[in-house]
Amino acid sequence: KNQVEQSPQSLIILEGKNCTLQCNYTVSPFSNLRWYKQDTGRGPVSLTIMTFSENTKSNGRYTATLDADTKQSSLHITASQLSDSASYICVVTATSGTYKYIFGTGTRLKVLA
Amino acid sequence: DVKVTQSSRYLVKRTGEKVFLECVQDMDHENMFWYRQDPGLGLRLIYFSYDVKMKEKGDIPEGYSVSREKKERFSLILESASTNQTSMYLCASSLEELGGTREDEQFFGPGTRLTVL
Numbered sequence: 351k352n353q354v355e356q357s358p359q360s361l362i363i364l365e366g367k368n369c370t371l372q373c374n375y376t377v378s379p380f381s382n383l384r385w386y387k388q389d390t391g392r393g394p395v396s397l398t399i400m401t402f403s404e405n406t407k408s409n410g411r412y413t414a415t416l417d418a419d420t421k422q423s424s425l426h427i428t429a430s431q432l433s434d435s436a437s438y439i440c441v442v443t444a445t446s447g448t449y450k451y452i453f454g455t456g457t458r459l460k461v462l463a
Numbered sequence: 464d465v466k467v468t469q470s471s472r473y474l475v476k477r478t479g480e481k482v483f484l485e486c487v488q489d490m491d492h493e494n495m496f497w498y499r500q501d502p503g504l505g506l507r508l509i510y511f512s513y514d515v516k517m518k519e520k521g522d523i524p525e526g527y528s529v530s531r532e533k534k535e536r537f538s539l540i541l542e543s544a545s546t547n548q549t550s551m552y553l554c555a556s557s558l559e560e561l562g563g564t565r566e567d568e569q570f571f572g573p574g575t576r577l578t579v580l
Contacts, residue, residue, distance in 0.1 A: 382567070393571030394506075394553075451508075455505035
């Protein structure tokens, strides 16, 4: 069964610190993996996308990595800011099946001043 | 920029009422989706549509129906609202499912928080 698991469920860090969020998946075969940021009360917004052949992708202070062999991805946030407080959702797009977007349950990040 | 709008940000309804949630996208996307989002469960697909008048059931279609009469509009209908349908409802659209390209990115609306009393 295609699944995406994220850890930790929640995380609290101090402003200025770095953090890393994890995403493990069993989706196979897959075409790409995205990280979304969802602010409270808002819809998710795409941060990064990686195809199965890419290892890393950056978007400002956000850097995503992908290891297709171990089926793991991580999202690293550098020099966190209060505005980084949000949920981060990992989504894997499968290449087969009726519908293809497999969502993780997200990591809720809280950045404290 | 793609814009996906939803008719209401907050909605309060009573048990047994018929509820309509509207979603409109302005980028001529083929695919549209309705999800519900609950704490600890993530996004769960209710229905999706890949063309006008076409619809497919997702993971949790029970108690819901959809309508897509025009390409830009996708409606979610709760025929008889129940308290267990209290949730955040998210609409999304995507250009087409090409797999391995960026065209399959989903763009989400702001969500409708529905409370059924």
